[in-house]
Structure formats: C-alpha cells, structure tokens
Amino acid sequence: MQRIHWQKHVSISGTHGRGSMMLALLLSCAVANAAPVPSVVITQARVRLLPGNLPLAGYFTLTNDGSAPVTLTGAISGSFKQIMMHRSFESDGMSKMAPVAKLTIQPRKSVHFRPGSYHLMLMGRQQSLSVGDTVPIQLQFKNSGALTVEFKVVPVGAQ
Amino acid sequence: MTHPKTRAPRVARIAGLVLVLLTAVSGCSSPQKWDLTNITGIMPQLKFTLTDQDGKTLQASDLRGKIPVLYFGYTNCPDICPTTLATLAQALRKLGAEANAVRILFVSVDPARDTTAVLKSYVQAFGPQFIGLRGDQKELRYLTKRYRVTYGLGKADAHGNYEVSHSSAVFVFDRKGDVRLLGRGTDPAKSYTHDLKQLINDN
Known part of the structure; x- marks a missing residue:
C-alpha cells in the first residue's frame, strides 16, 4: 500500500533570537492556513497504456481517512494537455460516459476509480509513455489542497 | 418351438438399440449450458463488407470456419472499449492454442477518427486474433441495423474531442x-472462455 504523506518544509535561517522564533511561528501558521491538507490515502494508482496518442484512463482507490468529508474536483498533470473526471455506465444496452464535476468522499469511505466506472480521462500526451514508467498527476480537492500522486503505467491487459 | 440360441442375440440387439436411443434422447434433454445469453436463431447470420486495419476489404464469408466475435466501439474511448477488449484478450489467453479459431472483430462507430493506421496499432495492442474494421456510413449502418445496435456521436468540445x-x-x-x-463488456473473461471453448469443440 502506497501511503502518501503531505509534507511541509519550513526552513528558518538566522540566529535563534526571539525575532526568529516569532517569525517561525508566524510562518508555520501561514503555511497551515494557506495549504490545508487532504487526509486521503491513494492506492493502486495506474494509467492503462494504449498506442499512439489515444486518450488513456487513470485509475486509483481513494480512501478518506480524515474526520471530515473531502471533495475531489479534478486533476492536472504536466504530462497531459487535459484531464477530465468521468464515469462510465451502461444504460439500455448502451455504454456511455458522463463528466463528473466533483466527488465527495465521506470520512472512512473509499471511492474506486476502476474500469467500467469512475476514471480520469487523460488526453494529449506531452511525452511518450511506456509500460513501467510512472507519471505524476495532481489530484485537486475543494478547500483542502492538492496531492501529487505517481501513477504507474500498466499494459492495457491489466485491469 | 423356441430357439434359445437365436433369442439371446436378438435380446442383445434390442438392448443395443434401446441403448442407442437412450443416448440420443439424453443428448437432446441435456443441452449445452452457456454462460452468455443464447440468442441462436434470433438474429441473422453474420454479413458485412468492411475495410480491415491493413486497408483490405473483409467480408463475413472470409471468416467461415472461424468463430467471429463482434463488438462495436471507438479507439478514443478510454475506459469501456479497452476494458471489453482486454477481457476478450484474457479469455483468449486461457484458450491457449485453440484461440486461433477465434476472430475478435472491433468495428469502429467513429470512422472519422479511426483510420486504418489508428485501428492497426490499436488492435495489435490486444493480440493477433483482433481485427479492426471500419466502413463508410452505408456499410456501417448496414451492420448496426442488422444487429439492432445504435451509436451516437456527442458534440465536440473546444479541443475537438467528442x-x-x-x-x-x-x-x-x-x-x-x-x-x-x-455477451456484455462487463461479463467476466471466464464466461467467454467457457462458451468459446464449447463453440470451438462443437465442430
């Protein structure tokens, strides 16, 4: 299980005087307010490879292990021109896809992005990808920051 | 006057006949079990003229002797189409050498984007038994109407994607x-393996 910890790096230089202590406190408060942290665990993050520049699907399991609901609003990556959250579904014998603007996950609940259901649609590859590569994708959350996850590139046969 | 010597063979002959009949009857009363839905006789025979991933004309009659599996989709489909084709590829892997009897026909409902070159690299990703097919509106409509399937193209976004x-x-x-x-794209690979194996061994 790949656990992702949100890390804050605050470095203070200078002498250990009262002023720098104050500065450190101020800075740590500022960081805490500016970048709230999503309390989520992401596992099985993977991108299923297709040839050429065809759109790919990104899958993962997201577990909210915090005490408040989290809302996933989308994803961005330098490796793709555009990423959309989608859900596939079957209706009257037809396979369809609908955009998903946001997805709220209650505390202690998980959502599965998996074949035939929720997925990230990754369009416009900015680099060539091969099986075994990892590609960073940033998941974005409403009011609780963002999280960059390394997605593993897997063969199309891998579900 | 009875002839015990001839009676015994006659009894044996009758018993033999009964056995043959029983075997025949039991053959009728226990039909093959299918994991997928049996639609034998409900839809017409496979018939089409389309262009394959190498740009060659392919007709259904070229596939006589093979077990064709027909699926409609498009290569820009990130989730459902690759999932369905990957399930079928998995089913074929479990068939081993017998998989050579099967041909998976992936018919594009989006021929504008699915050129023969795109189809070629796409089907190659799934295996040698996969054939990518495209046609003009008339050829495609003929096949989709024949199997009462529909498709729809959405509106293009700012990037031209639809x-x-x-x-x-x-x-x-x-x-x-x-x-x-x-079958459905969501049916498990083992159902396809089971049913394809039965069809392969039917002949």
Whole structure:
C-alpha cells in the first residue's frame, strides 16, 4: 500500500533570537492556513497504456481517512494537455460516459476509480509513455489542497 | 418351438438399440449450458463488407470456419472499449492454442477518427486474433441495423474531442457465421472462455 504523506518544509535561517522564533511561528501558521491538507490515502494508482496518442484512463482507490468529508474536483498533470473526471455506465444496452464535476468522499469511505466506472480521462500526451514508467498527476480537492500522486503505467491487459 | 440360441442375440440387439436411443434422447434433454445469453436463431447470420486495419476489404464469408466475435466501439474511448477488449484478450489467453479459431472483430462507430493506421496499432495492442474494421456510413449502418445496435456521436468540445455512446453488446457467432450468443463488456473473461471453448469443440 502506497501511503502518501503531505509534507511541509519550513526552513528558518538566522540566529535563534526571539525575532526568529516569532517569525517561525508566524510562518508555520501561514503555511497551515494557506495549504490545508487532504487526509486521503491513494492506492493502486495506474494509467492503462494504449498506442499512439489515444486518450488513456487513470485509475486509483481513494480512501478518506480524515474526520471530515473531502471533495475531489479534478486533476492536472504536466504530462497531459487535459484531464477530465468521468464515469462510465451502461444504460439500455448502451455504454456511455458522463463528466463528473466533483466527488465527495465521506470520512472512512473509499471511492474506486476502476474500469467500467469512475476514471480520469487523460488526453494529449506531452511525452511518450511506456509500460513501467510512472507519471505524476495532481489530484485537486475543494478547500483542502492538492496531492501529487505517481501513477504507474500498466499494459492495457491489466485491469 | 423356441430357439434359445437365436433369442439371446436378438435380446442383445434390442438392448443395443434401446441403448442407442437412450443416448440420443439424453443428448437432446441435456443441452449445452452457456454462460452468455443464447440468442441462436434470433438474429441473422453474420454479413458485412468492411475495410480491415491493413486497408483490405473483409467480408463475413472470409471468416467461415472461424468463430467471429463482434463488438462495436471507438479507439478514443478510454475506459469501456479497452476494458471489453482486454477481457476478450484474457479469455483468449486461457484458450491457449485453440484461440486461433477465434476472430475478435472491433468495428469502429467513429470512422472519422479511426483510420486504418489508428485501428492497426490499436488492435495489435490486444493480440493477433483482433481485427479492426471500419466502413463508410452505408456499410456501417448496414451492420448496426442488422444487429439492432445504435451509436451516437456527442458534440465536440473546444479541443475537438467528442464522446461516443455505443452498444455494449458482444455478439458471438459459430463457424458457419450463425449467431449464437450475446455477451456484455462487463461479463467476466471466464464466461467467454467457457462458451468459446464449447463453440470451438462443437465442430
């Protein structure tokens, strides 16, 4: 299980005087307010490879292990021109896809992005990808920051 | 006057006949069990003229002797189409050498984007038994109407991308091209393996 910890790096230089202590406190408060942290665990993050520049699907399991609901609003990556959250579904014998603007996950609940259901649609590859590569994708959350996850590139046969 | 010497063989002959009849009857009363939906006789025989991934014309009659599996989709489909084709590829891997009897026909409902070159690299990703097919509106409509499947192209976004809704049906035919089974993309690989194995060994 790949656990992702949100890390804050605050470095203070200078002498250990009262002023720098104050500065450190101020800075740590500022960081805490500016970048709230999503309390989520992401596992099985993977991108299923297709040839050429065809759109790919990104899958993962997201577990909210915090005490408040989290809302996933989308994803961005330098490796793709555009990423959309989608859900596939079957209706009257037809396979369809609908955009998903946001997805709220209650505390202690998980959502599965998996074949035939929720997925990230990754369009416009900015680099060539091969099986075994990892590609960073940033998941974005409403009011609780963002999280960059390394997605593993897997063969199309891998579900 | 009775002839015990001739009676015994006659009894044996009758018993033998009864055994043959019983075998025949039991053969009728325990039909093959299918994991997918049996649609034998409900839809017409496989018939089409389309262009394959090498730019060559392919007709259904070219596939006589093979077990054709028909699925409609489009290559820009990130989730459902690759999932369905990967399931079928998995089913074929479990068939081993017998998989050579099967041909998976991936018919594009989005021929504008699915050129032969795109189809070629796409089907190669799934295996040697996969054939990518495209046609003009008339050829495509002929096949989709024949199997009562529909598809729809969505509106293009600012990037020129559009979504396509398409049937989730997977049609399985026998070596003569007669329709036999209906599956879904969501059916497990083992169901396809089981049913394809039966169809392969039917002949």
